[in-house]
Amino acid sequence: MSLITPNEITEAGQIGSDGRGGWVVPDRPVIPFIEGDGTGPDIWRATRMALDAAVKAAYGSSKEILWLEILAGEKAYAATGSYLPEETLNSIIQYKVALKGPLTTPVGGGFRSINVTLRQRLDLYACIRPVKFFPQLPSPLKHPEKIDMVVFRENTEDVYAGIEWPAGTDEAAKVIEFLNDQMGCRIRQDSAIGVKPMSSFASRRLIKMAVNYALRTGRPSVTMMHKGNIMKYTEGAFRECGYQLAKEEFSETVLTEDEVGRLSEKGSAGKVVLKDRIADMLFQQVLLRPEEFSVIATPNLNGDYISDALAAQIGGLGMAPGANVGDEAAVFEATHGSAPKYANQDKVNPCSLILSGGMMLEHLGWTEAAEALQRAVQETIAAKQMTYDLARQTEGATLLSCSGFGAAIVQRLA
Ligand code: NAD
Secondary structure (H helix, E strand, O other): OEEEOHHHOOHHHOOEEOOOOOEEOOOOOEEEEEOOOOOHHHHHHHHHHHHHHHHHHHHOOOOOOEEEEOOOOHHHHHHHOOOOOHHHHHHHHHHOEEEEOOOOOOOOOOOOOHHHHHHHHOOOOEEEEEEEOOOOOOOOOOOHHHOEEEEEEEOOOHHHHOOEEOOOOHHHHHHHHHHHHHOOOOOOOOOOEEOOOOOHHHHHHHHHHHHHHHHHHOOOEEEEEEOOOOOOOOHHHHHHHHHHHHHHHOOOOEEEHHHHOOOOOOOEOOEEEEEEEEHHHHHHHHHHOHHHOOEEEEOHHHHHHHHHHHHHOOOOHHHOOOEEEOOOOEEEEOOOOOOHHHOOOOOOOOHHHHHHHHHHHHHOOOHHHHHHHHHHHHHHHHOOEEOHHHHOOOOOOEEOOHHHHHHHHHHHHO
């Protein structure tokens, strides 16, 4: 399968629009990839092998991905002096999908998160993270087989909007003065200030995407996760937005939990049940009663926390795929970060990025390849062929390197 350079691209490789909100995907689409920092290059290599093998297994030589490298993160900085070159953003807009390895962000200073910038600049407003148990995955739960959830995390607002000023700066002082003098607040002078904007526009489109997904895939419920008891006008309004949306746009297909009665979790006559849970309580309930939750729609910060917590129930971050999706483009990436302490050791679990690639194949409508890939991953894990993160928790496991895991997937697809 092919790695191409910009000079080798032809028009034929571009994904087009069908004019009805869907895609027209050529048999040889150009797909840009960002290798990523830290462990990114290791998991990207294993992922590319697995995806190419899945496409070949499903379609022989009639379809093929043409991989085009685009730069972001440390590699981009070394080559161009920018962590996120405009050219990279333009390529994703042009080709409509991309696969991305994790990128490092320093804590407390330095540059702003490239991941957050990418999501905001391309308006990739939904971060979609499926969490599903496969047999033989290590789990702290007694019945991990009950876990089958998909998190829809709002990606562009909330405290992730990046509007904040350090304590002691003129900007922080100005905001503090305004809030204390004109809004009746009592904020200490040495405070740092962060702003949490949440619009009904962004909340509504995210919840709408989650509800449409539940309807399309036959899932029984959508749970809005929020902290509206404390943050009434931001997270509380998120919840209200959802119920209003259900009334205005989904009256034929969605019922609220009140409407079906508190004890029913199955939905009613094929309708999706829309419900809400306060964030702290949901953390408890996904452990104690995971079968009651199917699709979770949530503001940005809650979504960050719950995604990692759910990943821990199905083997950890190495098993957690994700997609950042907007109306015009989609970037597929693992839930985890660059795990720099394991960089270049060919050691970490590439499943997170491989399964993100599987989501990308589904997004392209290459369902047969997505299913073949998913089956190969499941069979490899069921055979206890595992990278260190899973193997150390599994009796009788065969320890594989990152590339060894990729090769095991290829072997099952051959
Ligand atoms: P991390 O997710 O990179 O790693 C935390 C730990 O999780 C690792 O030490 C490792 O034990 C485990 N882990 C992660 N990926 C794994 C894998 N594939 N297989 C097995 N185990 C795995 O979190 P961190 O150390 O807090 O963050 C490192 C950097 O990544 C930071 O700069 C952070 O900002 C960035 N980050 C990037 C993204 C992204 O690119 N989307 C997401 C989260 C964090």
